[in-house]
């Protein structure tokens with residue numbers, strides 16, 4: 001089904017007091033989304049996806065990851081993608097790097113911005129990094145120091161910040177402390193990740209306040225929600241009310257976390273846009289173009305889009 005700009009409904013705007021004036025969307029579909037999909041997407045299709053996201057108005061697009069190809073075969077073409085992609089100078093294209101070797105590859109490929117990941121729990125550090133929490137942090141800090149020495153801004157992801165499938169509850173002071181250490185090492189921004197989607201709205205406020213109290217600036221914070229339990233949008237609203245101005249999402253709700261039991265997809269960018277626009281927060285996103293992109297991508301993946309907004313606007317997509 002095709003979707004044109006004229007026939008796409010938009011949310012009615014009802015503003016609320018005490019929300020940020022400007023909010024940024026950090027699009028993770030090409031990296032965090034595609035790395036968790038069963039189907040390996042070819043480089044040309046990825047380039048088309050990124051181009052369509054640019055056309056749809058996304059201004060920060062995490063392009064790929066320089067992890068060893070045997071870890072994430074879905075992103076084994078990082079070099080080819082970077083070489084073939086024509087970057088727009090007005091947009092940001094961070095890439096994920098797991099260690100100094102990955103940073104070397106990213107720099108060689110011309111990356112201008114990178115992201116590192118740490119874990120809030122020992123179980124996830126072991127499963128995801130084959131390391132301890134401290135070991136993974138030390139590895140990330142080495143990347144942060146080397147990347148900032150090269151003049152690159154670095155984002156620090158703190159995963160399992162709201163709960164862990166093996167260890168259960170995570171105290172807010174744990175991600176708060178990790179965030180402070182990444183900030184101290186030179187990270188320009190910190191994304192607190194609810195990797196398995198168990199977080200709830202009151203918890204979001206607690207984690208944000210603990211993180212700010214531990215020394216990371218509120219304006220440097222981003223939130224990364226998964227919709228496993230249907231809480232992603234209420235958690236975004238709680239984040240907005242706590243003064244957070246950057247939110248991660250993936251077009252159409254691509255992906256999840258391949259290493260975490262019970263992890264379903266990322267919050268869909270379309271669903272996030274609908275919430276933000278309904279609150280009178282301009283996203284700059286062309287919702288019709290984005291929905292059309294997600295419908296097209298779902299076709300390439302051979303499954304329906306998971307985004308509720310895509311389903312509502314595009315009809316019965318199969």
Ligand code: MG
Nearest residue numbers: 032256257266
């Ligand atoms: Mg994610």
